[in-house]
Amino acid sequence: MAEIIRLCNLTKYYGKHRGIENLSLQVQEGEIFGFIGPNGAGKSTTIRSMLGLLQPDSGTAELFGKSIQKEKTEILRRVGYLPSEPAFYGGMRVREALQFAASFYRQDCRSAAEALCGRLKLDAEKRVRELSLGNRKKLSIVCAFQHTAKLYVLDEPTSGLDPLMQKEFFALLQEKNREGATIFLSSHVLSEIQKYCSRAAVIRDGSLVVCDDVTNICSSAMKRVTIHGVEEVAGIVMRNPQKTGDGISFLYSGPAQELIAALQGLPVTDLTITEPPLEDVFLHFYDAKNTASV
Numbered sequence: 001m002a003e004i005i006r007l008c009n010l011t012k013y014y015g016k017h018r019g020i021e022n023l024s025l026q027v028q029e030g031e032i033f034g035f036i037g038p039n040g041a042g043k044s045t046t047i048r049s050m051l052g053l054l055q056p057d058s059g060t061a062e063l064f065g066k067s068i069q070k071e072k073t074e075i076l077r078r079v080g081y082l083p084s085e086p087a088f089y090g091g092m093r094v095r096e097a098l099q100f101a102a103s104f105y106r107q108d109c110r111s112a113a114e115a116l117c118g119r120l121k122l123d124a125e126k127r128v129r130e131l132s133l134g135n136r137k138k139l140s141i142v143c144a145f146q147h148t149a150k151l152y153v154l155d156e157p158t159s160g161l162d163p164l165m166q167k168e169f170f171a172l173l174q175e176k177n178r179e180g181a182t183i184f185l186s187s188h189v190l191s192e193i194q195k196y197c198s199r200a201a202v203i204r205d206g207s208l209v210v211c212d213d214v215t216n217i218c219s220s221a222m223k224r225v226t227i228h229g230v231e232e233v234a235g236i237v238m239r240n241p242q243k244t245g246d247g248i249s250f251l252y253s254g255p256a257q258e259l260i261a262a263l264q265g266l267p268v269t270d271l272t273i274t275e276p277p278l279e280d281v282f283l284h285f286y287d288a289k290n291t292a293s294v
């Protein structure tokens with residue numbers, strides 16, 4: 001299978017501020033690859049460096065086996081890109097903004113754009129400046145998906161979309177993937193990476209923490225468990241336990257069966273298991289990294 005993305009030791013500083021450091025990863029043809037990290041981790045910096053929209057201080061980025069530094073225009077014609085902060089001319093109508101974006105790809109995208117606007121319920125006659133945040137996001141999605149690309153690079157595509165539109169977006173993404181496109185999907189929501197990606201990389205403080213199959217990454221991901229009615233649970237490993245009014249809340253990454261067994265016979269009145277903030281989900285990876293670098 002062909003390698004679609006190869007990043008080697010990419011490093012980018014903004015003056016003295018760290019963007020990313022020595023970031024390396026590869027993505028194979030046909031993958032839906034997740035790129036996950038908390039705010040400020042370096043996802044957008046990685047993506048912009050990878051697409052040649054930022055000049056890295058060192059390291060290399062290759063797409064389709066070609067150097068982005070040397071063959072940017074040709075490479076970008078084969079990429080659908082959804083930036084985290086898209087900019088449009090406010091005075092244009094949606095239809096005009098889409099045609100303007102499509103002109104770069106030298107493809108007639110009008111019927112695809114119309115179909116996508118229909119699916120996402122985006123009014124093509126509205127002026128861009130009149131669009132709500134969510135509708136602006138839909139415009140970015142149509143911009144990225146309206147032409148036939150080999151690779152779609154999507155930087156936090158679902159932020160600002162309501163759940164119904166998120167569902168429609170992922171249906172589109174899977175269709176593109178089934179047609180043979182490779183997808184690079186950045187997010188700070190673990191559950192969407194878990195549901196749609198085969199492999200993923202976790203980034204934090206500008207460095208890669210782990211890159212592996214999503215099942216491996218998620219099997220050890222922390223969950224926040226909150227139990228009411230008991231203040232202690234014996235026989236399980238708890239991280240950051242905190243007493244609540246009538247119970248206890250803690251981070252847990254062990255097998256569900258062990259937790260269920262430990263709760264047997266206890267006077268539990270309520271139980272919730274939720275996805276904690278990303279910083280907590282991958283706590284064990286960060287700890288391992290810090291320990292290794294000491």
Ligand SMILES: Nc1ncnc2c1ncn2[C@@H]1O[C@H](COP(=O)(O)OP(=O)(O)OP(=O)(O)O)[C@@H](O)[C@H]1O
Pocket residue numbers: 014017018019020037038039040041042043044045046084188
């Ligand atoms: N133009 C800039 N000037 C200075 N620092 C910057 C600039 N752009 C990004 N940074 C810094 O680089 C780091 C990585 O930012 P980046 O936007 O790549 O992160 P991110 O993971 O995409 O975050 P988010 O999820 O919040 O969009 C952050 O510390 C950020 O403050």
